[in-house]
Each structure stands twice: as structure tokens, then as C-alpha cells.
Amino acid sequence: MKNKIVRIKDIAEKAKVSTGTVDRVLHKRGRVSKKVEEKVLKIIEEMDYEPNLMARALGSNKIYQIAALIPDHKTDSYWYAPKAGIEKAEKDLKQYGIVVQQYIFNPYDVESFITQANQLTKDNPDGIILSPIFYRETLPFFEKWKAAEIPFVLFNTQIAECEPISYIGQDSYQSGFLAGKLIQYGQPDPCSILIAHIDEEISNAAHLLKKEQGFRNYFAQNNLEHQYKILRIELNRSNPALFITQLDDVIDSTPDISSIFVTTSKAHEIARHLEQRHIKHIKIIGYDLMPANLHFLNKGAISFLINQNPKGQGYWGIYQLTDHLVFKKEVPIIKYLPLDIVTKENMNYYVDDEDTIYLNI
Amino acid sequence: MKNKIVRIKDIAEKAKVSTGTVDRVLHKRGRVSKKVEEKVLKIIEEMDYEPNLMARALGSNKIYQIAALIPDHKTDSYWYAPKAGIEKAEKDLKQYGIVVQQYIFNPYDVESFITQANQLTKDNPDGIILSPIFYRETLPFFEKWKAAEIPFVLFNTQIAECEPISYIGQDSYQSGFLAGKLIQYGQPDPCSILIAHIDEEISNAAHLLKKEQGFRNYFAQNNLEHQYKILRIELNRSNPALFITQLDDVIDSTPDISSIFVTTSKAHEIARHLEQRHIKHIKIIGYDLMPANLHFLNKGAISFLINQNPKGQGYWGIYQLTDHLVFKKEVPIIKYLPLDIVTKENMNYYVDDEDTIYLNI
Numbered sequence: 001m002k003n004k005i006v007r008i009k010d011i012a013e014k015a016k017v018s019t020g021t022v023d024r025v026l027h028k029r030g031r032v033s034k035k036v037e038e039k040v041l042k043i044i045e046e047m048d049y050e051p052n053l054m055a056r057a058l059g060s061n062k063i064y065q066i067a068a069l070i071p072d073h074k075t076d077s078y079w080y081a082p083k084a085g086i087e088k089a090e091k092d093l094k095q096y097g098i099v100v101q102q103y104i105f106n107p108y109d110v111e112s113f114i115t116q117a118n119q120l121t122k123d124n125p126d127g128i129i130l131s132p133i134f135y136r137e138t139l140p141f142f143e144k145w146k147a148a149e150i151p152f153v154l155f156n157t158q159i160a161e162c163e164p165i166s167y168i169g170q171d172s173y174q175s176g177f178l179a180g181k182l183i184q185y186g187q188p189d190p191c192s193i194l195i196a197h198i199d200e201e202i203s204n205a206a207h208l209l210k211k212e213q214g215f216r217n218y219f220a221q222n223n224l225e226h227q228y229k230i231l232r233i234e235l236n237r238s239n240p241a242l243f244i245t246q247l248d249d250v251i252d253s254t255p256d257i258s259s260i261f262v263t264t265s266k267a268h269e270i271a272r273h274l275e276q277r278h279i280k281h282i283k284i285i286g287y288d289l290m291p292a293n294l295h296f297l298n299k300g301a302i303s304f305l306i307n308q309n310p311k312g313q314g315y316w317g318i319y320q321l322t323d324h325l326v327f328k329k330e331v332p333i334i335k336y337l338p339l340d341i342v343t344k345e346n347m348n349y350y351v352d353d354e355d356t357i358y359l360n361i
Numbered sequence: 362m363k364n365k366i367v368r369i370k371d372i373a374e375k376a377k378v379s380t381g382t383v384d385r386v387l388h389k390r391g392r393v394s395k396k397v398e399e400k401v402l403k404i405i406e407e408m409d410y411e412p413n414l415m416a417r418a419l420g421s422n423k424i425y426q427i428a429a430l431i432p433d434h435k436t437d438s439y440w441y442a443p444k445a446g447i448e449k450a451e452k453d454l455k456q457y458g459i460v461v462q463q464y465i466f467n468p469y470d471v472e473s474f475i476t477q478a479n480q481l482t483k484d485n486p487d488g489i490i491l492s493p494i495f496y497r498e499t500l501p502f503f504e505k506w507k508a509a510e511i512p513f514v515l516f517n518t519q520i521a522e523c524e525p526i527s528y529i530g531q532d533s534y535q536s537g538f539l540a541g542k543l544i545q546y547g548q549p550d551p552c553s554i555l556i557a558h559i560d561e562e563i564s565n566a567a568h569l570l571k572k573e574q575g576f577r578n579y580f581a582q583n584n585l586e587h588q589y590k591i592l593r594i595e596l597n598r599s600n601p602a603l604f605i606t607q608l609d610d611v612i613d614s615t616p617d618i619s620s621i622f623v624t625t626s627k628a629h630e631i632a633r634h635l636e637q638r639h640i641k642h643i644k645i646i647g648y649d650l651m652p653a654n655l656h657f658l659n660k661g662a663i664s665f666l667i668n669q670n671p672k673g674q675g676y677w678g679i680y681q682l683t684d685h686l687v688f689k690k691e692v693p694i695i696k697y698l699p700l701d702i703v704t705k706e707n708m709n710y711y712v713d714d715e716d717t718i719y720l721n722i
Contacts, residue, residue: 007422174706178707181705181706182704186546188549336710338710339706339710340699340701340707341702344542345535345539346539346700349697349699
């Protein structure tokens with residue numbers, strides 16, 4: 001077996017100089033004659049030496065302050081996962097000088113978002129990660145950060161035109177398309193299908209419109225429109241009585257509804273209501289491995305959950321910023337995370353398995 | 362924002378000694394008075410300093426020779442992926458002194474396996490990774506390696522009683538159970554379902570029996586046995602005429618077969634034959650994202666593939682050995698990889714996406 005590793009020591013021996021000299025050449029720290037430098041560089045090339053970026057960063061003392069502008073998980077538990085992912089990445093990357101400051105806002109209160117975004121901007125961080133859930137209100141901040149030359153990464157919600165260094169999340173269109181396949185595969189016979197948007201102001205939430213479009217296009221592209229009638233509904237839990245009335249109305253007036261596609265993480269709300277009404281024949285497909293959803297997945301009331309990997313979104317966001325700031329690497333403009341199909345039978349692999357949630361860089 | 366990172370420099374300053382002294386204490390390299398050592402260790406504890414294992418390994422010059430005993434991908438292309446995973450891990454871990462030597466055998470020739478295993482044993486590596494596809498013939502080698510105190514890791518096929526330091530692969534039982542769910546979800550009405558084992562000597566292939574058992578138990582545990590009749594067949598492509606006759610016999614004699622569950626990576630063989638016969642109503646579920654399978658997944662002839670992540674198996678095997686040999690970490694005895702459900706609509710996320718295939722450590 002051959003040792004394929006080239007070390008600074010090997011280069012120094014071959015060049016007949018000290019390892020310190022090789023190190024000075026590699027880091028361009030001067031005090032090396034032009035002649036020696038050329039000789040060392042030639043040997044480095046000959047021996048195919050790959051300077052180790054990680055080892056180099058470990059030796060640096062620079063601190064990078066990253067700001068995370070994220071919704072409060074105490075208001076909507078979906079946001080617990082990205083926060084945990086951000087904190088895990090911070091821990092992993094601490095050794096390279098990464099420090100994250102969190103700015104938490106209420107996802108149902110635009111003013112709270114603006115206050116936190118203003119504070120963040122004042123603190124002038126080295127990089128920003130955020131989920132721009134308020135489309136209109138976020139736009140002016142993008143302009144400020146661009147003017148201040150602060151790189152930012154988006155997760156969960158994509159706003160391509162604001163030019164982030166990267167977006168990490170799901171391909172919403174394709175994810176709706178996949179949901180169409182899963183519903184149609186389980187319902188070979190003609191029937192009605194309901195798309196339910198829950199708890200979102202649709203006109204300000206671009207990703208939900210894309211999901212609906214992908215879902216509808218699955219049926220259109222596979223020439224299945226004559227077999228399936230697709231209905232849609234917008235529900236909001238802020239008025240629980242209205243929520244139930246609206247849901248009951250559509251279910252009772254359309255007896256052949258076989259499946260409901262819930263475009264947000266609130267599939268458990270539909271499952272709970274159907275359970276209370278003892279309705280068992282309607283299949284549900286939704287998003288996200290939150291405890292309430294997993295409860296109904298486990299009971300068989302929800303057939304499939306598509307995993308948006310919110311923990312991975314936060315984790316990867318910090319990694320992308322680190323690649324950009326610390327390692328000066330080029331970062332992909334879009335990083336779509338896999339559309340994991342989760343059932344009762346494979347859910348354990350996607351819940352709380354750190355290896356699964358944090359994909360490798 | 363607070364700098365949460367404790368560096369050797371900080372410890373040295375607080376202890377009023379040089380960084381060299383701190384380094385000598387950390388690496389137990391002597392030449393430090395007992396009194397100074399105690400003082401430094403106390404400050405290290407107070408400041409909650411975490412010595413960086415990676416940084417420490419980077420400074421070592423030790424080479425670890427790992428032997429990979431793997432089937433020849435030119436004989437069965439399934440084995441290309443684990444080989445690629447092993448090579449990717451070797452490249453990533455080169456900097457820590459990991460060197461991998463491959464011992465390639467013919468998966469259809471026991472003698473070739475024994476020859477390579479003997480050669481490997483003679484070479485006395487620091488660690489071994491293998492897929493023990495020949496159960497009986499591998500047992501004596503486990504004894505030899507244990508006597509020589511060489512740690513070994515298994516992938517793809519689990520043999521718990523041989524006491525490897527780790528097994529990396531799929532939970533075969535659960536994977537069959539999941540296949541049962543996917544087939545039943547798509548076939549609400551009573552029908553016959555065929556389990557097809559292709560190209561394996563079943564009695565010597567424990568993982569296929571476990572898959573079948575999991576599949577059957579899905580129906581038993583959900584009280585669905587009265588609705589579905591489950592048939593089984595063992596096919597072998599070494600005699601192509603017989604392969605087709607046997608397959609046609611079971612299809613023609615059981616007109617209500619709605620689905621075929623192929624327990625190996627050979628679902629494409631069934632798909633191809635059904636296509637030639639213009640049979641479109643039979644749904645197929647199989648394993649592995651090989652080009653031939655993806656071709657039929659894309660055409661809609663295969664409904665689902667369960668990804669066994671063979672590339673990740675090889676990759677993780679080398680990582681487990683590295684954790685054991687280089688970082689002296691405790692390694693989990695079993696590392697089950699996720700049961701990824703792959704359809705035409707989400708396949709792109711699982712094919713050739715390095716981030717997806719190589720889960721993070």
C-alpha cells in the first residue's frame with residue numbers, strides 16, 4: 001500500500017528547506033527569497049499538494065458574527081427546527097470563528113419582524129440568515145443589506161429577485177407535483193380532491209401558490225383532469241368556529257372527496273377534525289414532521305408527510321454563510337433539499353436522527 | 362456579541378505560561394513541571410476548552426491501512442456505488458492518514474471471494490470493511506481477524522453474531538414492511554401480490570428472507586390477509602429462457618396479480634418483460650437507483666424504488682473505521698440508513714447528489 005498523502009514536511013525535504021519556509025510560501029507571509037519561493041511552488045505543483053482549507057481556518061483568530069432573523073417557535077412550533085439547526089451548525093463551526101446572534105420575531109406580527117430587522121441592521125453583522133415570510137416588508141431590508149455589503153442567505157421561502165448568496169429549502173413546485181402523484185397513486189378511481197391552505201395569507205406567501213400549481217400540474221400533465229375534480233380552500237385557525245364551519249361545508253357538500261392535500265404544516269388540524277367526526281375514508285397528505293403530525297401519521301390518519309427538513313435548512317444556511325465568509329468558497333445560489341416521503345413505516349429515520357437531518361457538506 | 366471560543370492562547374494568557382507549554386500539557390509531551398501542569402489543567406477545565414480532535418489528527422503522521430473486500434461491479438453493477446462511496450471517503454479522510462486498499466471478488470464465485478479474503482488477511486491491515494454476501498464462507502475469516510485484533514465493519518448484509526465494530530445498511534425487515542405499505546396503499550381492492558427474489562441463493566442470503574418476512578407481516582399486522590393473496594417466486598437470470606417461462610407462468614396463472622415486490626436491485630428485469638408483453642396494470646416496487654431501474658421509474662413502469670444508499674454504505678463504513686482507529690471514538694454497533702422512498706417525481710434529489718448520498722457525521 002502506498003502513502004498518497006503529501007505533507008508540508010515532504011515538500012520541505014524535497015525542496016531542501018525548512019517546513020517554516022514552506023509554510024511561509026503557502027501563506028504568502030513573505031521573508032522568502034524569490035528563488036526559493038519558485039522552487040517550493042514548483043515542488044508543491046509536482047507533488048499535487050492540496051492545502052487544507054480547514055486546517056488553515058483553524059489557525060486563524062478571526063470571529064465572524066452571523067445574525068439569524070427567525071420566527072418565534074413559541075408562537076408556531078414549526079420554527080423550533082430551523083433554530084435547532086442553526087444552533088447545531090454554530091456549535092460545529094465554532095472552531096472556525098462562527099458566532100450566531102438570534103433575532104426572534106412573532107410570525108403573526110409584521111411590526112415585531114420590522115423591529116427585529118432594524119435592530120439586526122444596526123448591529124452590522126458579517127452575514128445574515130433569514131426566512132422572509134413577510135414578502136413586502138422584507139424588500140427594503142434587502143436593499144439596506146446590499147448597500148452595506150452584508151451577504152444574506154434565505155431559507156424556507158424563496159425570493160429569487162432579492163439576490164441572496166443562497167436559498168436553502170424546498171422546490172415548492174416539485175413538492176406539490178410529488179403530492180399529486182402520491183394522492184393519485186392511492187386513488188385509482190375518479191373522485192374529488194381538496195387542496196387546503198391553512199393559516200397563511202396566500203397573496204403574501206409565494207411558496208404556497210407554487211405548491212398548488214405543481215399539484216394541479218401533476219394531474220394536467222398526466223391527462224388525469226377528467227378523472228379528478230380538484231377543489232381548494234383557505235382556512236385560518238384564528239377563528240376556530242369559522243375554521244370548522246368552512247371545513248365541514250366543503251366536506252359535506254362534496255361526498256366524493258377522497259383526499260386532502262394540506263400545503264402547510266397544519267395537516268394535523270384536518271386529521272383531528274376528521275377523527276372527531278369519525279370520518280375514516282379521506283386520506284391526508286401534508287408537510288413536516290412536527291409532533292402533532294407524527295401523532296396522526298402513526299395512527300394512519302395521515303398517509304404521507306413530505307419532509308421539508310426545516311432543521312437542515314437552518315443548519316445549511318449557516319454552512320453556506322461559513323463557506324462564503326471563512327473559506328471564500330463559491331456557494332450554490334439554490335440548494336434544494338430532498339423531497340423526503342415519510343410514512344408511518346419509515347418515520348423513525350427522519351425524526352431526531354442527526355445524521356439524516358444534517359446532510360454532509 | 363460574545364466570543365464563545367476558547368483558544369490555546371487564552372489558556373496560556375490566563376495561566377501566565379507560553380502557548381507551547383499549554384500544548385505540551387494537552388498532548389502530554391512532558392517537560393512541564395507538575396505544578397504548572399496542574400495549573401494549566403485547572404484553567405482548561407474552568408474555561409471549558411474542547412480540544413479539537415480533528416486538529417489533533419491533522420498534526421499526526423500515522424498512516425492507517427484499511428482493506429475493502431468488495432464484489433466486482435463489472436459483474437454486478439450494484440457494487441459500483443459502495444466502491445465509489447469508499448473512494449469518496451478515502452479522499453475526504455486522506456488528511457487524517459487513511460489509505461484504502463481494495464480487494465475485489467466475483468460476487469457469483471465463492472472461490473474468488475476466498476482467494477481475496479486470504480490475500481487481505483495476509484496483508485494484515487489496520488481495519489477491514491466488507492459486505493459478507495457469502496454467509497457460510499465468511500465465518501472462518503471473522504475468527505482469524507478477531508484473533509489478529511483487526512477491527513472490521515460490515516455493510517449491506519448484516520451478520521450480528523460475528524461481532525463487527527459496526528454494521529451499516531438497511532433494516533431489511535422494516536424495509537419489507539414499508540414495501541408492503543406502499544403496495545397496499547396503491548391497491549385498495551382485493552388482489553394477488555407477488556414477491557420476486559431475483560439472482561440470489563435465498564438460503565445463503567439472510568437479508569432477503571428478512572425483507573420477505575417484513576413484507577408479509579405488514580399485511581398480517583394490519584389484518585389485511587383476507588384481502589390480499591401473497592405469492593412468491595425465486596428467479597435467476599443465469600438461465601434467461603427459464604427466467605421468462607417461470608415469470609410468465611405465475612403471471613398467466615394468476616390474472617389478479619396487481620403488484621410485484623422485487624426484493625433485489627433487479628426490478629428492471631420484471632419491468633422490461635412486462636413492457637415487452639404490453640402489460641401495464643401491474644405495479645412494481647423494487648430497490649436501488651441503478652440506471653436500468655431509474656429508466657423504468659421514469660417511464661412509470663416502476664412505481665417506487667426504496668433507496669438502500671449503497672454509496673452511503675461504503676462511505677459510512679470508512680468513516681466508522683476512521684472514528685474507531687484515528688479518533689478513538691465509540692462507534693455505534695448498528696447504523697441503519699434511512700429507507701428513502703423514491704418516485705419519478707423526487708428521484709433527482711437522490712441521484713448523484715453528493716450531499717444527499719453522504720450524510721453528515
